[in-house]
Amino acid sequence: MQLIWLRSDLRVHDNTAMSAAANRGPSVAVYLLSPGQWLAHDDAPCKVDFWLRNLRELSQALAALNIPLLIRSAPDWDDAPRVLAHLCNELNIEAVHANEEYGVHETRRDAAVQQALDAHGIPLHRYLDQLLFQPGSVLTKTGGYFQVFSQFRKVCYARLHGALPRLIAAPGMQAPTGIDSDPVPEQVEGFTPPGEPLRALWPAGEDEAQRRLEHFTDAQINYYKDERDLPAKPGTSQLSAYLAAGVLSPRQCLHAALQANQGEFESGSVGAVTWINELLWREFYKHILVGYPRVSRHRAFRPETEALAWRDAPDELAAWKEARTGLPIIDAAMRQLLETGWMHNRLRMVVAMFLTKNLLIDWREGERFFMRHLIDGDLAANNGGWQWSASTGTDSAPYFRIFNPLSQSEKFDSEGVFLRHWLPELAGLNKKEIHNPAAMGGLFGVADYPPPIVNLGQSRERALAAFKNLPPRQEAGAQHE
Incomplete structure (x- = not known):
């Protein structure tokens, strides 16, 4: 019997490890529930819910091929070697097949599992897939x-x-194994499922x-x-x-x-x-x-930027998180994230640059907040995008490139359609006023909408000064640190 260890590869078609296992003989699949690890990685509740919904779809697709899907609990990845070794002994598994994952914790987990399986004489085959x-x-x-x-x-x-x-051919139907699939739980501890409106935006399967x-x-x-x-x-x-x-x-x-x-x-x-x-x-x-494994450890890709004098500004950070900065394009984008689990890619750059440059708040605060809310949260892409915007990363925006939220808003949402959708309190403004209600003058501004929390011109100068004070750029060191 072959064991397919599913991770971030919840599909039947073009699945390298699954097809390799099926080609060797009768197979069974397993997925490990690791809520402690997911919490440590800041995985969003809507993302965990999306995984579970996709697992239910996958379980049905596998059942049609007579491949049972087993669900096992390994609260932290430290538990994975013990849980998998026990399952292999229980089912008399000949070999385990898994698609490669990346990041320091994933690499460490897989090395520990390999060691545990080696002790039982069971090979772990890993494949390039994602x-x-x-x-x-x-x-x-x-x-x-x-x-x-x-x-x-x-x-x-x-x-x-x-x-x-x-493309890799999907496995064919195998003879029944006599092993029953496990039910996929509706939710796991620590992750409250999102409401139906968000789920409806992201059907599974x-x-x-x-x-x-x-x-x-x-x-x-x-x-x-x-x-x-x-x-x-x-x-x-x-x-x-x-x-x-x-x-x-x-x-x-x-x-x-x-x-x-x-x-x-x-x-x-x-x-x-x-x-x-x-x-x-x-x-x-x-x-x-x-x-450059340090980026998995919340470290800047460009080491000299670790010396940046980030501001400790909890009230401004809270305003950014809660979509009440007084800058419509920022607030509309953050509402989109909070309500849908997703944000438009251009706006990810705009809100990241606003946080790291105009507010001069550490990019790691934004990176973590995004991971806690994104249904598509991915360590590499999220970290790469945040460090690009903060000018601390690979191939990053030069520090003096600072998006102006107002001009970005006027350029990419010129009619204000996106702003009106997410900020109905501004729906009555015309297409010129809606980008910058504060410029309308008047004593009270727009009812129910806050004034800007920062002066864009002054905050830009503050960011430029902070970056100019950094030591000269160092060459980023390679694998060994």
Whole structure:
């Protein structure tokens, strides 16, 4: 009997570990519930709920193949070696199959599980699955991990020209094992499920993920470059939650994009090329996790920025978290996050830069808050995005690039459609006033809407001064610290 250890790969199709196990013989799947670890990682309740809902869908899909899905409790990842070794002995497992995960805690867990299984003579086979390229295989001429995305992308393009990662066939139906599947719990301790309106935005299951992918590549991808920055339009793929949980693979996304673009990834539809670039950004940040493990430990990628004099401003931080900064584009974006578990990508940059530059509050505060609310929360992408915006990361925005929330709002939501949707108290303002109600003058401003918590011009100067005082830029050290 083969054991498929499911983690962030909740699908049947194009699942490397699952297909490898099934090819070797009768298989059973297991998923470990680890609420203590999820809390330590700041996983959002809506994300945990999304995992559980996808597990229920996956259990049905596996049942159709006679592959039982077992649910076991390993409150922390330290418990995983013991729980898996016990299960292997109980079922007389010959080998365990799992898809690779990245990050220091994941790497440590998998090494400990390997050691425990080795002691019982059971091999643990691990597979490249959630990335197109094995970390450590896309390197600079001197053998280091890339720190600049454009150079990383160039090597990826060369590799893709040579050989596209192929899709993996789904396992076929096996003979019944006589083992019953376990019920997937409705919720786990410490994570209150979200309400139905949020759940309805993110239906679970591979069929839904495939439907969204097909709709995007058929109807939307050609407009992606022009519309992806407009929060009032459905210009983005909204596949990130499905990618983060592994309900969809990056290979499936790449193949769908290429199919929509006559097999091209550098020419043809500029929308398709732009979207493939986004898949490679996701790839880049995962490689960074492996090459520079300090970013998994809440450390700045650029060491000299650890010396930044961040402000301790709890009231301003609370106003940012609670969508009452008095800057409509910031507050609308934060309400979108709080109500839907998701935020438009352009707005993620705008609100991150506002927190780290205009409020000069440590990027780690924002990174943690996002993880606690995002249904698509992913350590690599979230950390990479926050450090880019804060000018502490790889390939980061130069410190003097500070988005002005007002001009960003006017440029990307010129008619105020997004603002009116999320800030109904401002619905009566015209398309010029709505971006900056404070500029209207008058004694009381707009009823039910606060004045801005910060002067944008003065706070920009404060941020520039803080960054200018940093020591000279150091070369980021590689794997060994």
